[in-house]
Amino acid sequence: MKAPTCPAHQDLPSYPREREDYVDPPAVLRGGPPVSPLRFVEGSIGWLVTGYHEARQVLSDPRFSAERWRGDDTVQPIPAWIRSNRGNGPGTFMVMDPPKHGRYRSLLTRYFTVKRARDLQARVEDIVVEGLDTLEAAGHPADLVRHFALPVPSLVICELLGVPYEERRTFQSVAASIMRQDLGEAAYDEARVTLVRFFDALIKSKRQRPGSDLISELTSGTELRNEEIMGIGAQLLVAGHETTMNMLSLGAFTLLRNPEQTRKLRADPSLIPGAVEELLRYLSILNAFPVRIALEDAVIGGATVRAGQSVAISVPTVNRDPALVDDPDTFDVGRPRSAHLAFGYGIHQCLGQHLARTELVAAFRGLLDRFPALELAVPVEKVRMRTDMVVYGVHELPVTW
Numbered sequence: 170m171k172a173p174t175c176p177a178h179q180d181l182p183s184y185p186r187e188r189e190d191y192v193d194p195p196a197v198l199r200g201g202p203p204v205s206p207l208r209f210v211e212g213s214i215g216w217l218v219t220g221y222h223e224a225r226q227v228l229s230d231p232r233f234s235a236e237r238w239r240g241d242d243t244v245q246p247i248p249a250w251i252r253s254n255r256g257n258g259p260g261t262f263m264v265m266d267p268p269k270h271g272r273y274r275s276l277l278t279r280y281f282t283v284k285r286a287r288d289l290q291a292r293v294e295d296i297v298v299e300g301l302d303t304l305e306a307a308g309h310p311a312d313l314v315r316h317f318a319l320p321v322p323s324l325v326i327c328e329l330l331g332v333p334y335e336e337r338r339t340f341q342s343v344a345a346s347i348m349r350q351d352l353g354e355a356a357y358d359e360a361r362v363t364l365v366r367f368f369d370a371l372i373k374s375k376r377q378r379p380g381s382d383l384i385s386e387l388t389s390g391t392e393l394r395n396e397e398i399m400g401i402g403a404q405l406l407v408a409g410h411e412t413t414m415n416m417l418s419l420g421a422f423t424l425l426r427n428p429e430q431t432r433k434l435r436a437d438p439s440l441i442p443g444a445v446e447e448l449l450r451y452l453s454i455l456n457a458f459p460v461r462i463a464l465e466d467a468v469i470g471g472a473t474v475r476a477g478q479s480v481a482i483s484v485p486t487v488n489r490d491p492a493l494v495d496d497p498d499t500f501d502v503g504r505p506r507s508a509h510l511a512f513g514y515g516i517h518q519c520l521g522q523h524l525a526r527t528e529l530v531a532a533f534r535g536l537l538d539r540f541p542a543l544e545l546a547v548p549v550e551k552v553r554m555r556t557d558m559v560v561y562g563v564h565e566l567p568v569t570w
C-alpha cells in the first residue's frame with residue numbers, strides 16, 4: 170500500500186534520481202542536512218541519509234532492519250529480483266536481521282577472508298587474461314562491457330561456487346539474463362526458473378562428488394537444506410556479479426575520461442590498489458542501496474525517524490561528504506586510502522569485498538598493460554549510462570586500441 174502524498178511532500182526530492190555529469194551525486198541531494206525527508210519515486214515518504222557519520226550510525230544500529238518488508242506502507246525502489254523474492258527466501262541473508270543473518274553469514278565468512286581472496290588471486294588473474302584475450306579477439310572497436318566486464322566476474326563466481334567448465338557458458342547466460350532489468354515479468358520468471366534448476370542440479374552433483382569449492386563445502390560440511398544453499402548461491406551471484414561488472418566498466422570509462430590520472434597508473438602500477446579504492450569511493454555504484462526500516466523511533470542527525478519508516482543511504486553522496494575526505498569531488502588516484510562506504514558498513518558490510526578488490530586490481534592492471542593505447546571508440550556523450558538501474562554504470566563501452 171502506498172503512503173498518501175500530502176501537498177507538503179510534493180516538494181521533497183524524489184529518490185532515486187539521476188546523477189550529474191555522468192558520476193556526480195544528484196546536486197539536489199547535497200548540501201542539506203545529513204538526514205532529511207524524501208519521496209521515493211513510487212510516492213511513499215521516507216528519510217535520506219547523506220552524511221557520512223550518520224550513514225555509519227544507521228548501518229550499525231540494530232534499531233534499523235534490513236528486512237525490507239516489515240513496514241506495510243513502505244514502498245521501496247527495489248529491483249525485480251528482490252521483488253520476486255518478497256518472502257526473504259531461505260539463505261538470502263542480505264535481507265535478514267540477527268540472529269538469522271549471523272547464522273548464515275558465519276558459515277560463509279571463512280570463504281571470503283583476505284587470505285582466501287589471495288589464494289584465489291592466481292585463478293582470478295587467469296580469468297582476467299582470458300577476458301583480455303576475448304576482448305582482443307573481438308577486434309576493435311569492441312564493447313568492453315560485453316567482452317570483458319560481464320564475463321570476468323561471472324567466471325570468478327563460477328570458480329568460487331565450483332561450476333564445472335562445461336557448464337559455465339550456461340551459467341553465464343542465465344546470470345546475464347537474470348540481471349537484465351528490462352526483462353518483462355514472464356521472461357524474468359523463466360530466467361529465474363532456469364537458475365533454480367541449474368543450482369538444483371549443481372547441488373545434487375556436489376553432494377555425490379564433492380570438490381574443494383564453496384557449494385561442496387556447504388553440502389558436506391553443514392546441515393543446510395538444498396533450498397538454503399540455492400538461496401546463498403543465487404545471492405552471491407546477484408551481489409557479486411552486477412556490482413563488480415559495473416565497477417569494471419564504469420571504472421574503465423572513468424580512467425579513459427581522466428587521462429592524466431591513467432598516465433600516473435601506467436607510470437607506477439603500484440598505485441593501482443589505491444586507485445581501485447578511489448574509484449570505489451568516487452563512483453559509488455550503488456544508486457539506491459542500502460535501505461533500512463526503523464523498528465522503533467530513533468533520532469539520527471537531529472531527525473526523528475518513526476518506527477516503520479524507511480531510511481535510504483545515498484552512498485554516492487555519503488562518499489563525497491567532506492567529513493570523509495578533503496576535496497571529495499576530485500578523482501585522485503594518489504589519494505590516501507579512505508574509509509569509504511562503497512561496501513557498506515556494519516553487520517551487512519560486503520562479504521565479497523576482498524574478492525572484489527582482487528578482481529578489480531587484476532582487471533585494471535591487465536587492461537592498462539595489454540592495451541597501452543586504449544581509448545573510447547565513440548564520443549563521451551554517446552556512452553549510455555545506466556541511469557535507471559539500482560547499480561549504476563554504463564550499458565556499453567565501445568573501445569579501441
Ligand code: HEM
Nearest residue numbers: 262263408409412413416459511512513517519520521525
Ligand atoms: C565492487 C563490487 C561490490 C560492491 C560495490 C558491493 C557492495 C556491497 C554493499 C554496499 C553491501 C551491503 C548491503 C547492505 O548493507 O544492505 C554488500 C553486501 C554483500 N555483498 Fe557485496 N559488493 C561487491 C562485490 C561483491 C562480491 C564479489 C560478492 C561475492 C561474490 C559480494 C557479496 C555480498 C554479500 C553476500 C553481501 C551481503 C552481506 C550481508 O548481508 O551480511 N559482493 N555488497
